[in-house]
Amino acid sequence: MVTLAEVAQHAGVSASTVSYVLSGKRSISASTRRRVEESIRVLGYHPNAGARALASSRSNIIALMIPLRTDMYVPVMMEIAIAVATTARTHGYDVLLLTGEEGPDAVRRVTGSGLADAMILMDVELDDERLPLLRATDQPSVLIGLPADTAGLTCVDLDWGATGALCLEHLAMLGHRDIAVIGEAPAVYERHTGFAERTLDGLRSRARELGLRALHRPCEGGYDAVAATLARILDERPGTTGFIVQNESAVEPLLALLRQQSRAVPEDMSVVAICPDQVAVQASVRLTSAGIPAQEMGRRAVEHLMAKLGGRGTDEVVLLPPELTVRASSGPVPSRS
Amino acid sequence: MVTLAEVAQHAGVSASTVSYVLSGKRSISASTRRRVEESIRVLGYHPNAGARALASSRSNIIALMIPLRTDMYVPVMMEIAIAVATTARTHGYDVLLLTGEEGPDAVRRVTGSGLADAMILMDVELDDERLPLLRATDQPSVLIGLPADTAGLTCVDLDWGATGALCLEHLAMLGHRDIAVIGEAPAVYERHTGFAERTLDGLRSRARELGLRALHRPCEGGYDAVAATLARILDERPGTTGFIVQNESAVEPLLALLRQQSRAVPEDMSVVAICPDQVAVQASVRLTSAGIPAQEMGRRAVEHLMAKLGGRGTDEVVLLPPELTVRASSGPVPSRS
DNA sequence: ATAGGCTGTCGAAGCGCTTCGACTGTTTTC
């Protein structure tokens, strides 16, 4: 391995000069800089990460804790993770991948060992056990998701309440009065991950304001589970004409079932999904949907972290506004004939 | 931050003794060990990662390069990544997440800087530009995927050829003579990622052996693309009774389309998918499928890497044997009535 | 009894980098 000292010798300068060329923390004459850069190139020098971290007590690594579970919508997680990694790189940071498995211990380990300079936590529960640790340490962190108490924390998330409300409004505007909400799997609500509950709250309170009925049913993914849920819904509320679907793996089964029951979408039934745009356009009916800005969330989380690392950060909650794209799955309520 | 020296002082021993307690590289009396461990606990000591890396020239980090693209089946990538991360942890390693974005430079950066001790590459193309670098360095690495030339490399992958053959055999055994293969998106073949081509090769050569016809059509995911592909297939080969689907996002559209055309599965048409079991059971017809052992691949990759890091490793190609699970989507060919 | 071999511990020398203070010339400022 080529070291700083060798580069210095090759360029005929001292080691500190090379270091300053690299970091730009002191001014260097153009000629010296050029000579040093040339030596670096010729020798194929790469600074040693460990030595750097030791001397500067900064590792240029941010830790990303992703959930282990696979009952969440995985592609969204992946998209966030990739956005985090690529954005971090543009700031000269690498990303350390931690799984939720270790739980709070991972936070302790990473902050204690100086392995990472900062961390991003995904899949935050309303009352997450990692939060006290985060508040206690002075290591910068950003949550993707929204816990119950955000004091002293920075959070980035989609405004799920507004998302629910937006979907409902859209259906209301089209004249639908009886709306069914096909939610996430029961386990998601039991875990109190927040986003599902917030969506529901936003949606329900808007329903109340607009004076229409919203029936919520949690639902596992897959054909059979959706069939059972749909049957129950139509049994309880035969007048249902609009669906809001939050569980992506319920979307296609629902469309198939409606088709099978000769209920046309959007003529007889309207469906609004909360899902990534890619899913919405690939469905058998192009879905009217509220998108999930996964990339944007990852990117914003990193930007905030960088601001904090640069001392310019503030604790703050960023809720991204939802966007609804009208496609082919929603339309005016059928005239009662 | 608590340092080794402080622990040593607290325990009344020298720093090296604490170090040896931690690493177990020299024998330590039971009483001393106990005293040191107690001090570590009391002071909440965590070894500094940078200092460790510098002194030992090992970082206890492995780099994982995942693809950026989203045209591959993302959940599989994610499952592999998570399996890699959790398996690595059981060996005391952390995982650094690199995206394909940087390309070969990432390999240079990581090996040059000593950031990671080893790397795992996913989404390896047949003639991948990262391979020469990998061969040139002495840093251990494992590929998930199979390049054209595996000399000097360790690879872990599903035996895609056998997988294709297995699917075909299953349909052949049920009496199907005209089989259509709905492949991955054209871009996947153009990129020469290997797995799609290998599947096809294995499948075709078995078809030849068994004397039946296999018609392959690449296909984008989504309803419209599948509809077009299906129409073309049935036009060219009206006698088709069996489908092998490699593109997961074509599965559900295909089932929907067949239903719509009043072709019953499995009575009129048999469908075999190559997809994770989870997808197979969640489909509208429980699918006969060859699974994709994502976890196993991630786990095996790490195990091999650990063997290499421990000096016990060998260059070798590990092809996991496919497993076919018969479910409700395949049955005997309909009697010509 | 004594040489040789263990065991358990310590001191010290780095690992490769960052960063502080110091120093030498040049400019600027009044």
Place this chain on the structure above:
DNA sequence: GAAAACAGTCGAAGCGCTTCGACAGCCTAT
């Protein structure tokens, strides 16, 4: 024209750990 400021460079002191050689004390085999 002297004082102050600045640009450009260097030397040296660490950062916190691992690891090597040394050594004291003890046990075993002669």
